[in-house]
Amino acid sequence: MARLYLEFEKPFTKLEEQIRELEEKQRRDGIDASAEIRDIRKSLIVMVRKQYAALSPWEIVQIARHPDRPQTVDYIEAFVKDFKEIRGDRLFRDDRAVVCGLGMIAGERVMIVGHRKGHDTREKVECFFGCAHPEGYRKAMRCMRLAEKFNLPVVAFIDTQGAYPGIGAEERGIAEAIAVNLREMSILRTPIVGAIIGEGASGGYLGIGVADRLLMLEYAYCSVITPEGCAAILWRTAEKAPQAAEALKLTAPDLKAFGVIDDIVPEPLGAAHRNPREMAVTLERRIGRYLRELKQIPVEDLLAQRYAKLRRVGVTIEAASGSSAGSA
Amino acid sequence: MAMNGRAKKKDIPEGLWLKCPGCEEMVYRKRVEENFHVCPECQYHFKVGARQRIALLADADSFEEYLLNLMSPDPLEFVDRKSYVERLADAQRQTNLYDAAVVGRAYIKGRPVILGVLDPNFIMGSMGSVVGEKITVAAEKATELGVPLVICSASGGARMMEGILSLAQMSKTSAAVARLARAGGLFISVMTNPTTAGVAASFASLGDIIIAEPRAMIGFTGPRVIYQTMKQELPEGFQTAEFMMEHGFVDRIVARSNLRSEIAALIDYFGK
Numbered sequence: 001m002a003r004l005y006l007e008f009e010k011p012f013t014k015l016e017e018q019i020r021e022l023e024e025k026q027r028r029d030g031i032d033a034s035a036e037i038r039d040i041r042k043s044l045i046v047m048v049r050k051q052y053a054a055l056s057p058w059e060i061v062q063i064a065r066h067p068d069r070p071q072t073v074d075y076i077e078a079f080v081k082d083f084k085e086i087r088g089d090r091l092f093r094d095d096r097a098v099v100c101g102l103g104m105i106a107g108e109r110v111m112i113v114g115h116r117k118g119h120d121t122r123e124k125v126e127c128f129f130g131c132a133h134p135e136g137y138r139k140a141m142r143c144m145r146l147a148e149k150f151n152l153p154v155v156a157f158i159d160t161q162g163a164y165p166g167i168g169a170e171e172r173g174i175a176e177a178i179a180v181n182l183r184e185m186s187i188l189r190t191p192i193v194g195a196i197i198g199e200g201a202s203g204g205y206l207g208i209g210v211a212d213r214l215l216m217l218e219y220a221y222c223s224v225i226t227p228e229g230c231a232a233i234l235w236r237t238a239e240k241a242p243q244a245a246e247a248l249k250l251t252a253p254d255l256k257a258f259g260v261i262d263d264i265v266p267e268p269l270g271a272a273h274r275n276p277r278e279m280a281v282t283l284e285r286r287i288g289r290y291l292r293e294l295k296q297i298p299v300e301d302l303l304a305q306r307y308a309k310l311r312r313v314g315v316t317i318e319a320a321s322g323s324s325a326g327s328a
Numbered sequence: 329m330a331m332n333g334r335a336k337k338k339d340i341p342e343g344l345w346l347k348c349p350g351c352e353e354m355v356y357r358k359r360v361e362e363n364f365h366v367c368p369e370c371q372y373h374f375k376v377g378a379r380q381r382i383a384l385l386a387d388a389d390s391f392e393e394y395l396l397n398l399m400s401p402d403p404l405e406f407v408d409r410k411s412y413v414e415r416l417a418d419a420q421r422q423t424n425l426y427d428a429a430v431v432g433r434a435y436i437k438g439r440p441v442i443l444g445v446l447d448p449n450f451i452m453g454s455m456g457s458v459v460g461e462k463i464t465v466a467a468e469k470a471t472e473l474g475v476p477l478v479i480c481s482a483s484g485g486a487r488m489m490e491g492i493l494s495l496a497q498m499s500k501t502s503a504a505v506a507r508l509a510r511a512g513g514l515f516i517s518v519m520t521n522p523t524t525a526g527v528a529a530s531f532a533s534l535g536d537i538i539i540a541e542p543r544a545m546i547g548f549t550g551p552r553v554i555y556q557t558m559k560q561e562l563p564e565g566f567q568t569a570e571f572m573m574e575h576g577f578v579d580r581i582v583a584r585s586n587l588r589s590e591i592a593a594l595i596d597y598f599g600k
Contacts, residue, residue, distance in 0.1 A: 165549040165557045170567060173577045175528035175548040179502060183534055186503035187510065203486075203498060203529040203548070210499050224486050224495040224526075229553075234408035234488060248491045249404050258403075260492050310503045311464065313496040314457030315403035319426055 006062050008051055012270070015044040048270045055219075058242035060251055061227055063219040064198045068273035070280065071130075071198065072099055072114035072157040078280035080105055080112060086143055088135075092172060095136030096127040097164070098208070100143040105155060106288025108295075111147035113140040113208050114157030117198070130199075131164040134177035137207045141181050144188055153191040153291055158209050161226050162202035178207040185210035186310060191294035191302060193287055196220045196261070197272075202229075212306050213290040214260070216252045217283070218267040222260070223250040259313055263290075348372050350543070364584040373541050373584055375521060377423060378430040378447035381480055385588055386434035386443060393432035394465055398458050400427060404491050412489040419450045427458035428483070431466040436478070437592035442470040444479040448522070452484035455527055459487075460497025463531055467504035467515075476514040476600045477505075478591060481532040485525025498530035505534045514600040516591055519569065519578065520544050533577070537594055539587070540569035540578045547572075 005013055019040050022033040055063070063069070076083050080103035088094040099116040102109070117130035140156075147154050163174050185192065185208075194211030200222035216222060223230075230248060231240035255261040265286050268275035294302065346357045350372025360367060364384060365374040376384065382391050399416070406412040420426060428450035434443040444466040446453040455463075463479065470477035486494040508515055517535025519528075521544035529548055532538075540546060547567035555562060565571045572578045582590045 163548065165553045167554060167558060167560070167562065167566070170547050170549065170554070171575050173533075173575065175525075175546075176533045176577050178529040178548075179498075179531070179533035182499045182502035182530055183506040183509075186499065187506045202495070203526055206495060206498055207529075210503075222492055224488055224491050230488050236409075244408075247404065247406050247408060248488070250492065255492060258493055258496075260496055307503055307507070310496075310500045313500060314460050314493055315401060315490075316398050316457050316461050317401045319397040319399045 004067055006059070006066065008055070008059055009270070011051070012044060012048055015040055015047065019044070045269060052270065056242070057221070057245040057248075057251055058227065060219050061199075061221050061241075061245050063271045063273070064221045066271070066273045067119070068276075069198055070272055070276045071117050071119070071159060073116060074276060075157060075197065075280055075283060076101075076103065076112065076114075078277070079284040083112070086146075087139075089138035089142055091138055092135045095133050095139060097130055097132040097160075098136035098140050100139055102152070106284055106291065108288065108291045109152055110155045110291065111143055111152045112155050112157070113143055115160040115208070117159055128164050130160045131162060132160065132204060132207070133164050133166070133169045134172040134174045137163075137174075137177040137181050140208050141177075141184055144185065144192075148188050148190045151190060153193065153294065154188070155287060155291075156192065156194040156208045156211060158194060158196045158200045158205050159198035160201060160204045161199055162229070163204035163207065178203045181207045182210060186306065187303060189299050189303065191291070191297070192306075193290045193294065195265070195283065195287065196222050197283075199226075201226045210306075210310070212294055212302060212309075213262045215263045215265050215283075215286060215290070216255055216261040217265045217272060217279075218252055219271045220252060221245075221250040222252075222255050223248050346374075349374075366584055371542060371583065373521060373543065375448045375482065377449055378425060378428075378445045381445045381447075381520075382430065382434070382443065384584065385436060385445075385478075385480070385591070387436065387438065390435040391432050391443065392434070393430060394469065395431065395462050396426075398426060398461060400456055400458050400490065402489075403457070403493060404489065406489040406491070408489075415451060415489065423447055423450045425450055427456070427462075428453045429455075429459040429462040431462045433469070433473075433475075436588055436595070439592055439595050440473075440475045441591075441595070442466050442473070442475055442477045444477070446480065446482045446527070448482035448520075451487060451489075453482045453522075453527075454484050454487035454494070455497050455501075455530075456487035456490035456494045457497065459483075460494070460500050463497075463501045464504040467501070467508045467531075470513050470515070471508045471511045474511075474513065476516060476595050476598075477508060478516045478518065479531065479535075480518040480520055481523040481527050482520045483523060483525075483527035483532075485527055495526065498526050501531040502534060505531050509534075509536075514595065514598050516594060518587065518591075519546050522546070524548065524550070524567075536598075538577070538579050539582050539590065540572065540580070541584055541587075542569060542581055544569040546578065
């Protein structure tokens with residue numbers, strides 16, 4: 001299948017094409033083009049590095065949404081051993097926008113919860129493009145409570161544009177479902193490692209996004225609302241999304257500076273979609289490291305640290321004493 | 329500029345008369361004010377500012393405010409069609425508040441409480457770092473002092489101009505409420521018009537008891553976005569207090585005139 005190239009990736013395609021042609025020629029004609037290939041590869045690497053070092057926030061959003069970017073289920077396939085899916089919230093139905101289950105990551109038994117976006121059209125429709133209903137958040141909570149009961153750490157894969165905006169979602173209490181998850185995850189008596197792998201937007205992200213260690217992939221984004229949503233409200237047109245992406249400060253380094261995430265997971269050259277295998281290896285190692293680290297912390301300390309971490313996020317100042325708000 | 333942001337709306341003449349958004353009748357402003365800011369004709373509950381709300385709920389002169397001077401330094405240096413700094417300055421001028429929340433100790437019919445109120449006229453009562461911090465401190469004080477927490481929400485949700493920091497206030501306030509609950513504390517959440525998005529999806533939905541004012545708008549996603557997604561007419565009364573009670577997410581709908589005695593009675597029932 002033809003690969004989708006983002007606008008800023010297009011300069012790479014010519015060099016990649018050349019490399020492919022030379023490799024083909026080598027095979028066909030038995031000549032040695034390895035030196036030439038090496039040179040082109042080198043300039044390709046330089047070019048990709050340069051391009052990716054200067055990405056705008058809006059371009060990063062495009063990478064985070066790249067159709068070939070690995071999703072929760074791809075990581076499960078890549079490095080979760082013996083995955084046993086757990087379905088349904090035992091209240092209403094099974095929300096396919098959230099995938100939950102037991103598995104082994106880096107030798108540790110864990111409970112996995114994650115958004116499921118889908119790759120092809122049928123799958124995307126089936127899981128509402130990764131936008132969960134209340135039953136998705138309640139399924140995740142049920143599985144997290146199960147993890148707590150049996151002392152399994154939770155690993156959350158975050159990749160959503162937000163909770164599903166629909167009548168049914170409202171009727172079944174999407175606000176309550178997210179709120180309950182925020183409350184319960186803040187006091188869940190087992191370690192939680194979260195990884196923002198693509199899009200981490202709105203309350204829909206946060207509903208499975210409270211963690212002891214929150215990781216974010218280098219070209220993921222994380223925001224109070226999608227840039228389009230923000231632009232539609234504040235600029236009154238979704239076309240201003242690139243400006244909104246800039247203003248919202250939604251890149252991994254921004255999030256690190258705000259103290260919202262703990263660690264940035266580097267992506268392969270040209271981002272995860274160009275080398276999903278390498279991405280999976282890096283992510284698995286990183287999650288494994290934090291699982292082992294958190295396992296050493298007594299649960300009461302863990303909860304105290306978790307609260308302190310949630311507690312300190314935010315920036316406020318004291319107004320000069322004596323001045324009144326009205327004259328500010 | 330009149331005393332609050334409402335007067336900006338062009339169809340409401342300033343002065344003695346108000347046009348009621350509920351029944352569209354012209355009503356005498358003083359009668360509305362004397363009637364808990366409720367329309368005497370159709371019982372429409374007008375939005376009330378934070379100070380008015382406290383005056384309606386707390387015993388006279390009992391309110392002692394916490395974190396009075398807390399404000400936002402505009403950490404993102406956010407600019408859309410207007411800068412956040414300007415929006416803050418305008419809201420501060422209009423409401424005489426530094427931000428959208430006022431919290432403190434108070435008495436309601438002689439019962440000590442920690443009281444928090446959001447002001448719908450301050451950038452739609454949206455929650456940024458200041459609101460999140462104040463609600464968190466309110467929950468922590470309630471835990472520490474062992475008195476009930478009462479929060480009246482009136483908010484459009486998380487404040488976009490503080491980006492991810494505003495979203496993070498949802499988990500922060502919910503975590504504070506979790507600790508209050510674990511300590512056996514009572515939390516009465518009062519949802520007033522509107523209680524939506526990030527505030528509905530955090531502390532406001534976590535009350536031991538959830539009260540709503542009549543016809544208050546309550547929900548997560550805005551109706552316009554839902555309509556655009558579903559391309560289908562929204563049901564009659566969608567996302568009202570009555571709709572939310574019917575679907576099981578609001579315990580009681582209480583008219584503003586009864587709110588004080590209702591809260592006092594609940595506190596007594598729970599022995600707090």
